[in-house]
Amino acid sequence: MAELSIPQVESNRRLDAIDRKILTVLQNDASLSVAEIGDRVGLSSTPCWKRIQRLEADGVITKRVALVDQNKIGLGLTVFVSIESGDHSDAWLKTFADAVSAMPEVIEFYRMAGDVDYMLRVVVADMRSYDIFYKKLISAVPLKNVTSRFAMEKIKSVTALPVPALEAA
Amino acid sequence: MAELSIPQVESNRRLDAIDRKILTVLQNDASLSVAEIGDRVGLSSTPCWKRIQRLEADGVITKRVALVDQNKIGLGLTVFVSIESGDHSDAWLKTFADAVSAMPEVIEFYRMAGDVDYMLRVVVADMRSYDIFYKKLISAVPLKNVTSRFAMEKIKSVTALPVPALEAA
DNA sequence: GGTGAAAATTTCGAAGG
DNA sequence: CCTTCGAAATTTTCACC
DSSP, X not given: OOOOXXXXXXXOOOOOHHHHHHHHHHHHOTTSOHXXXXXXXXOOHHHHHHHHHHHHHTTSEEEEEEEEOTGGGTOOXXXXXXXXXXXXXXXXXXXXXXXXXXXXXXXXXXXXXXXXXXXXXXXXXXXXXXXXXXXHHHHHSOOSEEEEEEEEEEEEEOOOOXXXXXXXX | OOOOOOOOSOOOOOOOHHHXXXXXXXXXXXXXXXXXXXXXXXXXXXXXXXXXXXXXXXXXXXXXXXXXXXXXXXXXXXXXXXXXXXXXXXXXXXXXXXXXXXXXXXXEEEEESSSOSEEEEEEESSHHHHHHHHHHHHHHSOOSEEEXXXXXXXXXXXXXXXXXXXOOO
């Protein structure tokens, strides 16, 4: 008889203290060997490897990437863009979200509560490139108000999120 | 005769089209083997490996990290914080920059041109945690005005920057 | 869950066009 | 700057606490 096949979409086991340590280590340096990570969290390599596999299968770890120096590839300008859209239909929202998401200069894109409806972080080479981007943005869909704020200096920028400590259940 | 030894601090060679392809691939998936990356960019593994080593030595690739799902570790709230500092000394700025940089909830921190002086992206568990963060922020240094804007929905968030095409020299 | 070691891959470097 | 080849290291699997 065939197995009942209720697919394990995600196990969603609660993360223990060791899992949290592994996440902290890997968020800061994913080039370490499994044995080295094991050492740092107090595990030998097989159980450490199994935990990492599970964290990936569960979608806690979403991907491994290389980070690139923005300036060294000629992308010198970061802009925060605040958008007021005014009242719009669901169809409009879908069109807007798809159009903006497809723009590679848009690194982050959030729908906001309050006076600003959307917030973007945009990375481009220079003002000239930003102007081209801006025209592309405002011509893609009608927008009530768009405010661009330009970054002068990047003081801090990380990808590692602060993994909260394990609370007693 | 001994070689002249002028240390190569960084070669700063112009990135060619293959280097750019490698960066695009690695920014999206750093778990690939060198041989696989080589295939995708049309190189066998040794030269591909050497290029990756050079990109790391030159600081173009800054690090390799694992990305973690914010919600799966209980960090449900993203807040954009705009700060007006008013006029302040260099010493004040240093104190401010150090204090804010040291806060793990602060994922990004930029000095801005225009009406807003600083812009933060902050990630916390919930409103209660944000309130604690906010009090910590405003008590760390005197600030003229602080505006918090709350994200309702993350529509797009990537770490991969759009590597510009190679321009003819 | 965890250990330890074998098997399968991958990395890294040497030799050479 | 590229290719081929091989030694060293690492990842991944497996048998067993």
